[in-house]
Amino acid sequence: MFDSKNPQRTPISELGEFGLIDRLVKNAKSKLPNTAFAMGDDAGLIDQGEYFTAITTDLLVEGVHFDLSYMPLKHLGYKSVIVNLSDVYAMNGTAEHITVGIAVSNRFPVEAIEEVYEGIHLACEHYNVDLIGGDTTASSSGLMISITATGRVRKENATMRSGAKDNDLIVVSGDVGGAYMGLQILEREKQVFIENPDMQPELGGHEYILERQLKPEARKDIIDLLHKLEVQPTSMIDVSDGLSSEILHLSKASSHQFNIYENKIPIDPSIYALCEEFNLNTTTVGLNGGEDYELLFTIGIEDHDKIKANPNLSVIGYVKEGSGANLITRDDKVVELKAQGFKHHEG
């Protein structure tokens, strides 16, 4: 009935997710004195006087972010909370509250939504977070979960993406690539199941990576640890889209060059054999596999001693003046890291 006055039609894929967001928010002007930081970091920051409130929203869409043929609903609820808390931790804060919006088609019975909520409540308990609001509505197809998390960040601790400086060390928690390989196993077994529904999925022996994909944890423990060690990161981001993509975010926001060593990327031993089986390059998986929800951060070189003995933290490289990011390979070649664009797990 009403035709758009705008005749241009640029496909979203042409800009990519981050290009699109840049374009959408270029007209946003902050007007309020208590808007401490708006857009472009893991969370926005509201100045509450003595501290900041961090706030962040993430959507999980059926067929895009999850596939209910192998994602149990309770796990989905848990994960949908985790991915948001992870963004609050990435500001070096403490997550405290969430609101939950669920849109659900009538193919789901009440019991299915209850299972999602069981996972949500479990995550709230585990991370000491309170659920304080939400919305439940019909959808014309599929399931969509939108969660907003808020938390408290001490002003002196707030860590943006933009603070990395010359000679800082690049550190990542835990290991990377596991969630991606878990997804590969699930997708393979799904195909087997589609071809022969009587076959039981073969998931044995892959517990670690399956848990990385189906029930990831947010690294609250790392934030507590850094606090205890009195390490103030200079920049930080959570690893949701893949290590490579996050390194480029930090590099761009900090206007410095990031250099990482291929042989320092922490990858769980079980992944090596599996990568061979799937004919995948382990480094590519470590760099580009998303959804690990680890923390990637930089620290001043003077803090190295405080963290170097910790098995949960790996120093993977260093920051210097310049721009972009490089991978220093096992045979000492320097390869430029590239962004991956609009990447989604297809269901």
Next chain:
Amino acid sequence: MFDSKNPQRTPISELGEFGLIDRLVKNAKSKLPNTAFAMGDDAGLIDQGEYFTAITTDLLVEGVHFDLSYMPLKHLGYKSVIVNLSDVYAMNGTAEHITVGIAVSNRFPVEAIEEVYEGIHLACEHYNVDLIGGDTTASSSGLMISITATGRVRKENATMRSGAKDNDLIVVSGDVGGAYMGLQILEREKQVFIENPDMQPELGGHEYILERQLKPEARKDIIDLLHKLEVQPTSMIDVSDGLSSEILHLSKASSHQFNIYENKIPIDPSIYALCEEFNLNTTTVGLNGGEDYELLFTIGIEDHDKIKANPNLSVIGYVKEGSGANLITRDDKVVELKAQGFKHHEG
């Protein structure tokens, strides 16, 4: 692949939206000392020491809450902000920040999402609110907008649904039923258009109700006015699901009986003729038509003088001990008001 352990399948329609929410949140236990109010009001409240932060999330789903054949994208962006700000005002607070989550299928070009954001930015400007975060993602079908609004509420002003008391007056701002009648006009013209795409829609003369549906406003002005008049409402809610439904919410939360007069329900004069044309009962439209985003509140009888001359406010009834809600008809019959259940505009 993984069968649910729960064999029960209760259709959502059996519980209705509010019954479903009650069931989902019955296991939510607040653990944090700064959780001042969780679930069951227009917004949750976080204690920040000197004041509360109100936080609320609302979803708008294509085919459920809006129909893009007559909802311009810019208006949609505007409205999606308004419906959330309205919830913050309903706590007697000042909305300050929003985050925006958009899930969009690849049938939408970048320019379409930009139009949605134009409306979002416009609402932010109009209501002096800052956009401080968000998420943009693919969807497998259709458009979904999830907005979270936060705001500041002075502790002494915070107004819950639960504070109405004996002899309070029931007040509603503006008028009701307009947004619903606007929807009727749009649906009628859509049918005409489907049957004959060469016909131009006949929308002339219906500007007021079309604007009520397509570009509603949140009643920030009423909150400012009440503050200026030094009127502290005893309970408050925004009118999103229809006057009747909201009155029952206040009655239930306040554990008092609400009584309203049919001839006091504020209805725009243009709606009378239109109701006749559509063969609708004006009172039914005023009671059950949703999406007006007016404020419904109660005040102590001692405040009556302060508000009685204001053309933006109508006293429609009174509170007394008891339960439930009644309509006192033009011919002095007392009719019990009923909830409407899970009501959505079908696209």
